Amino acid sequence: MSTALLIDFGGVLTTSVHEAFRAFAREISDDESLVLRLLATDAESNALLVGNENGSLTDEEFEAGFAARLAAHGVTVAPEGLLARMQAGFGPDPEMVDGLAALRAHGVPVALVTNQFGRDCYRGFDLPALADEVVVSTELGVRKPSRKIYAVACERLGVEPSQAVMVDDIQHNLDGAAKLGIAGVLHTSAADTLAELDTRFGLR
Structure with a gap:
């Protein structure tokens, strides 16, 4: 026992959290899997996630980097407040x-x-x-x-x-x-x- x-x-x-990320993806794109897919399978996005979670990257560094990764996939999002928007749904x-x-x-x-x-x-x-x-x-x-x-x-x-x-x-x-x-x-x-x-x- x-x-x-x-x-x-x-x-x-x-x-x-996954549902929150899907909701955010629907808000910014036509692909509800976009955010989860980038964080899981895009090497640069995943490195940003890991860095923020282990404390080696500030929130601002994550937001700037992930906004750039979204832009590379055709979605323009302002970096300021990006984390709050991603987590707004939970x-x-x-x-x-x-x-x-x-x-x-x-x-x-x-x-x-x-x-x-x-x-x-x-x-x-x-x-x-x-x-x-x-x-x-x-x-x-x-x-x-x-x-x-x-x-x-x-x-x-x-x-x-x-x-x-x-x-x-x-x-x-x-x-x-x-x-x-x-x-x-x-x-x-x-x-x-x-x-x-x-x-x-x-x-x-």
């Missing part, structure tokens, strides 16, 4: 936030393990109130799926990786955690995730 929980932020405690998932609080009330120690995308991506959230520990990519200089970020989370909670379970909406982040022996739960809905966690922590 697991004894500690590591949990992602965007797309798990919030509504879908907000908290109350069911997950409440479910996380219930798990903590039952004594489950929780670490939030998150890749920070833009300095304002947590606006409106009190991260220290959500979890016992908050492990942010920009503070460590590495991002998921690096094993270091999961190891730090376990260390701060005082548990062995084999005692922890990680919840994320992206499989390769779970694959990174699995290299340390951390069990994974792929988040697809609040109901399914919370039911699975109740089982894993012996609450049902």
Whole structure:
């Protein structure tokens, strides 16, 4: 039975980040997959994402660079405020936030393990109130799926990786955690995730 929980932020405690990016792509183009596709498969765009999430690129550097990549694909967007526009379509998932609080009330120690995308991506959230520990990519200089970020989370909670379970909406982040022996739960809905966690922590 697991004894500690590591949990992602965007797309798990919030509504879908992918849906937000698709909404932004529809706003600026006729291709709703444009933003996700560039971030995933365009080497320069992906390097900008990685750099912003590990803290080596400022928000302004990301915005200027990604606006240039969009322009290279025929879409003209002002760089100023680009991150805010990309993230405008997502907000908290109350069911997950409440479910996380219930798990903590039952004594489950929780670490939030998150890749920070833009300095304002947590606006409106009190991260220290959500979890016992908050492990942010920009503070460590590495991002998921690096094993270091999961190891730090376990260390701060005082548990062995084999005692922890990680919840994320992206499989390769779970694959990174699995290299340390951390069990994974792929988040697809609040109901399914919370039911699975109740089982894993012996609450049902």
